[in-house]
Amino acid sequence: MNPEIPSPARFTNKIAVLLREDLEAWQRLNVTAFLVSGFGTHDPEVIGQPYADGDGTPYLPMFRQPVMVFEGSKEQLATAHARALERGVATSVFIADMFVTGNDEDNRAAVRAVGRDALDLVGIAFYGPRNIVDKVVKGARKHP
Structure with a gap:
């Protein structure tokens, strides 16, 4: 380790994404990007300082900490969703109907059209205290 670079701090908060295990590769990437996009506006401390290369460009x-990605069954997503809401964790959702919409307004309408317990979740993301987020995603596997 370079002595000029301080040891990284252990973060007290955590970002976790839980994807349904039956998604195609392009869907996993798309859903992950959408899910984490709101955390920086909801909790500004999630975002670090701007970067610059050696030429000053x-x-x-970006996020100050890693984004942990997990996968699980439809039932595991429903359980994690309930746990997150019960614990007051910042949560974003992506439902199956959002794959066929073409814009942000239709995405929000698709989510609004279904009750909380009937959402066809294909991805869900969480931001909050590490120990609570760990309990929310308990039982899910790290994404391969």
């Missing part, structure tokens, strides 16, 4: 800031 600026780059956008």
Whole structure:
């Protein structure tokens, strides 16, 4: 380890994405990107400082911590969803109907059209205290 670079801090909060195990590869990537996109606006401390390369070229800031991606069954997603809501964890959802919509307004309408317990969840993401998020995703496998 380079002595000039300080050891990374252990974060007290965690970002986790839970994907339904039967998604195609392109769907997994698409859903993950959509799910994590809201955390920076909901909790600004999630975002670090802007980047710059050795030539001074600026780059956008990113999350200050890793995003852990898990997979599970439809039932595991429903259980994690209930756990997150019960514990007050910041949550984003992606439902199957969103694969056929073409814009943000239709995505929100698709979610709004279904009751909480009837959502056909294909992905869900969480941000909150590490120990609580770990309990929310308990039983899910790390994405291969």
